[in-house]
Amino acid sequence: MAEASISTQPAGPTGLARLGRAVDPRIAGMRAVHRAVSELRRGTPVLLEGGGESLILAAAETVGARGLAELAEAALAAPVLLLSAPRAAAVLSRPVSAPPAPEEVPVALRLSPALLAPEQLRRLADPVAEQLLPEAPQIVPAPGFAQALPPAAITLAKIGRLLPALVAAPASAATTARLGLLPVTVADVLAYPVSAAASLVRVAEARVPLEDAPEARIAAFRAADGGIEHLAILVGQPETAEAPLCRIHSECFTGDLLGSLRCDCGPQLRGAIARMAAEPGGGVLLYLAQEGRGIGLVNKLRAYTLQDSGLDTLDANRALGYGADERDFRVAATMLEALGIHGVRLLTNNPDKLAGLAACGIRVEGRVSHLFAANGVNDAYLETKKSRFGHLMG
Template identity: 45%
Template sequence: MRCPRQICGAPMQAVALALEHLRRGGVVVLADHGGAQLVAADASDLLARHGVGETRHPGAAEPVSTGGVLDHEAPAEAAVDLMRLAGLAPQAVMRALAAPDAPAFARAQGLPLVSVVDVIQHRLRTETMLDYVAVADLPTAFADRPFRAHSFLSRLDGVEHLALVSPGQAKGAPLVRVHSECLTGDAFGSLRCDCGPQLHESMRRLAQTEGGILVYMRGHEGRGIGLANKMRAYALQDQGLDTVEANRALGLPDDARDFAQAAQMLRALGHEAVRLLSNNPEKAASLQRHGITVTKVEPLVMPPNPFNAKYLETKAQKFGHALPLPEPMPGMGSLRRHFRVTTIAHSPLGLAWEL
C-alpha cells in the first residue's frame, strides 16, 4: 500500500476535498500506479464538464468487492468507496484519463486529485476494523508481575491479534514494540532471522517500563507471505538468493505487511503517540500514516549469527533498517556446519557460538 509522494499527498485532506466535490456533483481525478480515471456520480456531469479521455468499457457495469478497496485494491473499488463515503449511491461512472500527468491535469482543470492508496488509508483511519474481545493476566518469564493480555479480532480477515501491556501507567508516550508473527523464530528458535531474540529482548525491556506495550501482529508470517511460502523462499535462499530475491522469484511482494490494525489497537488502548522499539523505518512511517505519532524510535539490534548474517545485511541494504552491516565472515559457508548452539543460563533465549 505504497504510492509515489506526488500522487498520495496527504490522504485525509485529499479524500475530504474529493468527497465534498462529489457531493456538489463534481468530478475527481482518481490516480493509481496504472494511470488515472475521471470519476463522477453521474455520467452527464462527467461528459458535460470533462469530455476528455476514452471509455474503457463502454456501457458496461463493473461489479466491485463488497468490502471495497480494503478487499481489492483497485480503482473501481476506490471509486465506489468514495461515493459511499460522500453519502451518495454506491455506484460510480469512470473514464480513463488520456493525459499522461494526472497531477498536472487535475491542477489545470481545478479538480481534486485522490489516489487509491489515499482511499485505503482514509478508511483504515476512520473506520473500526477490529473488535476488542477479552483481557486477562499473562505471567511470563520476563517480569515478576504479569502482563495484561488484550485480544482483538480483525473484521477484515478474522485474524486474532494480541497486545501485552506491562504493569503501571506510562508517563507520556509509552514504549511500544509492534512485532510481526514469526512462528519459526518466536516459537522454534530459528536462527535464520532475528525475530525470536527481538521478541524476547523487547519483552524484557517492556517489562522494565511502566505501561510498555507489545503489539503482536498475527498473519505477518514471512513479512506477510505466509508460512508455506516462507518455506519456499527459504529453499531458494539455500540456493544463494537473498530474502528479497527469493520472494520476487516466487512472484511474491518484498513486504506484504500492513500496520493499520496495529495503529487501531494502540488507539483502542488509549494511545495516540508512542516511542517505537524498532529498526524498521517503514514501520514507524506506517504508524504515522495511520494516525499514531511516533515521538522517538529506539533501536532493537540483535547480534548476528552465521545463519542470519546475510538476512540482516539484506534488511539493512534493501529495506533501510537501522542495522550495522555485519563484518565479512571469511569462509562462512564452510564454517557454518562447525558451529553449535549453546544456551546461556538465566536467559529466555540466550545464544552463544562455539567452534
C-alpha cells in the same frame, strides 16, 4: 397445533432488515471477501465483479480438474493466467531483482491448452515447484481486462495468503449463477484492508505473567469478518504513560516458537518484552498476524527454499509474486487507539514502521534501537535488512 415453518432463505440484507437489524455495508463486503478467499483456498472458482464486467477466477496453486471444468463452462473467452508483476517478471525470465514499476500492474498471459492443467498451473504460480515439473511451453502476453479487475484479483489472492497467480476469464452471469459461484465486488476487495483494520475490536483480555515480565496482560483483537486475531502484550501500565515504549512485531512461527536461527525474530520478541519490563512505564508489544512480512507462513517457507538456492529475502519474495513488504500498519494504529495510546516511542530498526505508524495518526516521539548480534546462520539476512530494506543497524 399448526406445524411451525422454518425459512430456508439465506440471512441476507432483506432477512436481516425484517428482523430489525441494520446491515453495515462495510461488514457485508468484508464477509463477502472472506468467503471468496475461502473458496479460492479450496480450489473453487469465484466471480469478481466491477466496472460492468465479470471475471471468473481460480487460484492457480489450488485449482483442480473440477474447478477448471467449471471455469471453462462459465468462460466467455479463453482463460488467461493473471500474475502479479514480480511473478510475471520471473516467469518471463526477467530479472526479479530489477526495481519494480511505481505502480505495478498485473500481467495477463495467454495459456496453451497444455498449460491448463492443475500441475502446470502450480508450476507457473510457484517457483519452488519448478524443481519437480518439466519445462512448460512458451507463453505470450494476452490482452488485458477492465482496468480495475486484475489488481483486485491479485489483491484477493494476497488476502488469502495465496500465491498471486489466478486463472481468469470473462464470465457468463447466467452460467456462474447456475453453478452457484460466489460473487465478490472489486470495491469490496480493494476496501478490505482498510475495513479489516478499522473494524478491529478488543474481544478478550487476561493477566498472563511472563518469564521476563511478571506484570503482563494479553489483549486479543478481532476484525468484523472473524479473521485471525491480533494480540497486544501489555507490560506494566503503558496506557498511563504519555509515550510508552512500543514494539510492532509480526508473528514468526519459526523464530518465535521454534527458535529458528534463520531470522532474529525470537530474540527481538523476547528482548522487547524484557526491555519493557525494565522500563518505568512498561510498554506494549503488538503481535500482529502478518507472518513473513505479510505473505503468510506457507509462502515464507517457500521463500526459505528460494533463499537456499541463492536469492536473498527480498528477491525470494518477488519471485513468489509478492512485494518486499506486504504488511499493513493500520492494524497497529487501530489497536493502539483502542488501548488509549496515542503516542509511542517505537522499538525498531525499520524506518518504514516509523513512517507507517505516523501516517496512521499515531504520534511517534522517537525511535529506540533494537539490535541483536548475528548468529552465524542469519548473517546474510541481517545484512539484507540493512542494505536492501534500509534498516538502521545502529
